[in-house]
Amino acid sequence: MQLVALRRAPPSPSRNSLHGLDWFVFFLADAQVGFGPLIAVYLTAEKWTQGDIGLVLTIGGLVALIGQMPGGALVDAARSERVVAAFAVIALAASAFMFAAWPVFAVVLAAKVLHSAASCILGPAIGAISLGLVGHAALGDRFGRNARFASLGAGFAALGMGTIGYLVSNRAVFFVTVALCVPTLLALRMIRAGEVDAERAHGGRAAPHKGHPEEPLWSLAHNRPLMIFAGCLMLFHLANAAMLPLTASVVTMRSSDSAAPLVAACILVPQVVVAALAPWVGRQSVRLGRRPLLLLGFGALSVRGALLALVSSPYTLVAVQVLDGISATVLAVLVPLIIADVTRGTGHFNLAQGAVGSAVGIGASLSPMIAGYTTDQYGSAVAFFGLAALATIGFVSVLLLMPETGKGPSGPVTEVLRKGATS
Amino acid sequence: MFQLTDTKKTAIEGRMNCFVRTVAIIGIFLVALPETSACATGWRLSQAAAQAAQDAQHQDAQVPAATATEQQAQPAQQTPPVSARKDASHENTGDGTPATVIDDRDAEGILGKNVYSAANEDMGRVVDVIVKRTGEVRAAVIDFGGFLGVGNRTIAVDWSALRFPTSGPMDHIILELTRDQVRLAPEYKPGEPLVVLGLGDVQLHPETPAPEH
Numbered sequence: 330m331q332l333v334a335l336r337r338a339p340p341s342p343s344r345n346s347l348h349g350l351d352w353f354v355f356f357l358a359d360a361q362v363g364f365g366p367l368i369a370v371y372l373t374a375e376k377w378t379q380g381d382i383g384l385v386l387t388i389g390g391l392v393a394l395i396g397q398m399p400g401g402a403l404v405d406a407a408r409s410e411r412v413v414a415a416f417a418v419i420a421l422a423a424s425a426f427m428f429a430a431w432p433v434f435a436v437v438l439a440a441k442v443l444h445s446a447a448s449c450i451l452g453p454a455i456g457a458i459s460l461g462l463v464g465h466a467a468l469g470d471r472f473g474r475n476a477r478f479a480s481l482g483a484g485f486a487a488l489g490m491g492t493i494g495y496l497v498s499n500r501a502v503f504f505v506t507v508a509l510c511v512p513t514l515l516a517l518r519m520i521r522a523g524e525v526d527a528e529r530a531h532g533g534r535a536a537p538h539k540g541h542p543e544e545p546l547w548s549l550a551h552n553r554p555l556m557i558f559a560g561c562l563m564l565f566h567l568a569n570a571a572m573l574p575l576t577a578s579v580v581t582m583r584s585s586d587s588a589a590p591l592v593a594a595c596i597l598v599p600q601v602v603v604a605a606l607a608p609w610v611g612r613q614s615v616r617l618g619r620r621p622l623l624l625l626g627f628g629a630l631s632v633r634g635a636l637l638a639l640v641s642s643p644y645t646l647v648a649v650q651v652l653d654g655i656s657a658t659v660l661a662v663l664v665p666l667i668i669a670d671v672t673r674g675t676g677h678f679n680l681a682q683g684a685v686g687s688a689v690g691i692g693a694s695l696s697p698m699i700a701g702y703t704t705d706q707y708g709s710a711v712a713f714f715g716l717a718a719l720a721t722i723g724f725v726s727v728l729l730l731m732p733e734t735g736k737g738p739s740g741p742v743t744e745v746l747r748k749g750a751t752s
Numbered sequence: 753m754f755q756l757t758d759t760k761k762t763a764i765e766g767r768m769n770c771f772v773r774t775v776a777i778i779g780i781f782l783v784a785l786p787e788t789s790a791c792a793t794g795w796r797l798s799q800a801a802a803q804a805a806q807d808a809q810h811q812d813a814q815v816p817a818a819t820a821t822e823q824q825a826q827p828a829q830q831t832p833p834v835s836a837r838k839d840a841s842h843e844n845t846g847d848g849t850p851a852t853v854i855d856d857r858d859a860e861g862i863l864g865k866n867v868y869s870a871a872n873e874d875m876g877r878v879v880d881v882i883v884k885r886t887g888e889v890r891a892a893v894i895d896f897g898g899f900l901g902v903g904n905r906t907i908a909v910d911w912s913a914l915r916f917p918t919s920g921p922m923d924h925i926i927l928e929l930t931r932d933q934v935r936l937a938p939e940y941k942p943g944e945p946l947v948v949l950g951l952g953d954v955q956l957h958p959e960t961p962a963p964e965h
Contacts, residue, residue, distance in 0.1 A: 366901030376864040577903025592899040
């Protein structure tokens with residue numbers, strides 16, 4: 330089947346399109362930073378009560394969770410991924426503007442819901458545009474590049490917006506976010522529409538198979554590797570999501586004068602590591618296969634949890650964040666890659682991204698509760714050990730259950746395709 | 753042939769995308785520019801309105817008879833508001849609802865205000881105020897530390913450890929504690945016994961007035 334695909338439409342993305350995608354990912358990550366935990370700080374300064382802030386964030390989180398699969402299905406159904414992405418970016422800009430202009434309950438709630446919905450589309454859309462542009466064969470390298478530019482974007486934005494928030498105001502951060510959507514759209518424009526093959530972007534058959542109707546939606550539920558992978562990722566995020574906030578909280582508690590710079594370092598160190606390592610991970614995902622790297626990512630998380638429990642100096646805590654960078658790199662590159670592997674030929678790549686996104690979201694939203702409860706009852710060291718134990722369960726699950734998805738019968742073909750596509 | 757129509761379609765689509773996006777960008781900016789200025793105007797307007805309301809209150813205070821007649825016409829409103837109860841005991845001689853006028857420069861809402869230490873270190877923001885059943889304001893909850901909203905801790909500090917500026921804007925609240933004292937405090941959790949970080953527990957002199965800026 331892959332050979333048929335090769336004959337019919339060899340992906341030949343132009344440099345313009347590839348660079349366009351680089352910058353699209355970069356600026357989008359930039360713009361998304363403003364919607365992070367900063368929202369709570371901003372609304373606090375706007376005299377919001379903690380209850381209202383919590384309510385808005387919870388509703389936004391629920392929409393982000395529920396919207397994952399519809400968002401993916403929408404991208405799968407789209408004739409042009411670029412148009413869908415463009416509308417989502419505009420929605421993002423509108424949301425940021427609403428935050429900045431009218432910080433009253435109804436508007437902020439609407440803005441948060443709008444942002445969550447847009448994010449549900451933008452997440453799969455990046456994967457879809459990448460796949461549509463370069464095809465399965467060169468996808469490892471492409472996702473490596475995406476991860477590099479995304480973390481560079483997020484890193485610069487965290488630095489820049491942190492500074493703006495400190496020197497100007499938190500409100501200014503949201504106006505900067507609106508402004509950032511302009512280069513995001515310009516970068517999207519650089520990607521040539523003709524080079525993003527819609528069929529390929531959905532993980533579908535590149536050649537029309539008469540008499541083979543599209544696989545039904547529920548076929549995903551029977552996709553064993555996909556379900557195992559989603560389960561493993563849920564465990565990963567159950568362990569991972571609370572680790573950084575908990576680390577930052579410990580740093581705030583332990584360091585008197587340099588807490589803010591150290592917390593900033595805790596956030597930035599992983600981004601730097603991702604930017605440095607991602608292309609290498611992308612290459613190795615083809616050479617070594619997905620499984621060894623996935624194990625590296627889960628292993629790094631367990632070791633990190635254990636180290637955070639044992640280490641007490643705030644500076645060492647920051648150093649441990651290098652491990653966060655390693656697991657973040659592996660996940661950033663391999664999650665979309667493995668989903669593309671296991672949905673190859675189904676036409677449901679983006680729906681599957683949404684499904685995995687839901688699993689990730691559930692893990693990530695339960696994580697702070699578990700960590701918070703454990704910290705209150707037994708202290709942060711026990712909480713870190715608990716998170717490390719969850720990560721270890723994830724590691725063992727990958728080891729025992731997760732099949733290698735990148736090699737096998739199609740391995741050599743993939744290798745040939747890759748060389749053909751990059752030369 | 754199939755491919756040809758495909759490319760044509762995408763070309764048209766591309767042009768349309770481009771158009772739609774341009775319109776959207778222009779639209780956003782057209783909306784954005786007047787709105788920001790409108791916001792500022794709106795704010796000024798609301799300030800003016802507040803000023804006018806205050807002036808009106810002054811006039812009312814000077815002509816108590818008018819207020820009284822108005823109140824008699826609406827007997828349903830005669831229950832004095834809970835917040836004014838304390839003052840009411842002194843002033844409520846007639847049937848009218850008593851009111852106290854305070855200059856807006858002398859009193860202000862406290863939620864979201866920045867807090868600094870005596871040494872002018874950033875101590876975060878006031879996010880909540882803790883009041884006892886007796887009505888006594890017991891503590892302020894401050895959101896302390898962190899970066900971009902990550903790693904901040906909410907900590908309850910004794911109300912008497914707060915000093916408010918005697919003149920100028922109320923945005924510079926001073927907390928008579930140091931970062932070192934606050935960072936180690938247990939986190940404030942609603943629904944759990946409160947740990948209030950206070951002056952009594954530490955070697956500080958409550959009598960020391962806050963340095964005035």
